[in-house]
Amino acid sequence: MGKKVLVLTGSPRQGGNSDLLADALIRGAQASGHTAVKFAAGAKQIGGCTACDRCWENGHACIDADDFHELEPLLESCDVMVFCAPVYWMGFPAQMKAAIDKLYAYGGKGGLRPLAVKEGALLLCGGDPTATEYDYVAKGYEMILSYLGWKDRGIVWQGDANAAGDISPSALQKAEALGKSL
């Protein structure tokens, strides 16, 4: 049976490099019979976690009336979660980080309401042509997965990509292959 793949994207530039990576992974996943959906955090309004510790009080993971409510059912029903983003200041863009911070409501492995997600993957792009920044962001991703108890299924990064469309065909092929392999 196919898996449910959720691709959480972080760029506010729709149709940009990371969006193309996400689409390539989705093509691959669908070719292998998986269901894949994209949630573009960069096009949504999600505020940062306010540490109010009032998760679930109104039936939602987060009590704030923002677009995280749209993400909640996707998070709660997927098997694989793909983080797909441009590197912003050596990290994830704020829009995506806000969504990640709100995973607090579910907790890590052994937490009160852990997600059923079992696996993760990472797609990154950025202007830096060297591996240093992507390795750094990937390390944070790996620590998130370790905390959540998810298995990493693969990481694809592409440097030297600044303008929209700079993403290379080989990076798109790698993302598609990763999607197929899920």
Ligand SMILES: Cc1cc2nc3c(=O)[nH]c(=O)nc-3n(C[C@H](O)[C@H](O)[C@H](O)COP(=O)(O)O)c2cc1C
């Ligand atoms: C606010 C901002 C911060 C950025 N910081 C970095 C960075 O730290 N390292 C890097 O390699 N590229 C950085 N970039 C470049 C983007 O990662 C790059 O343009 C990427 O291809 C954008 O992907 P997108 O088309 O999906 O938005 C930054 C771009 C912006 C707008």
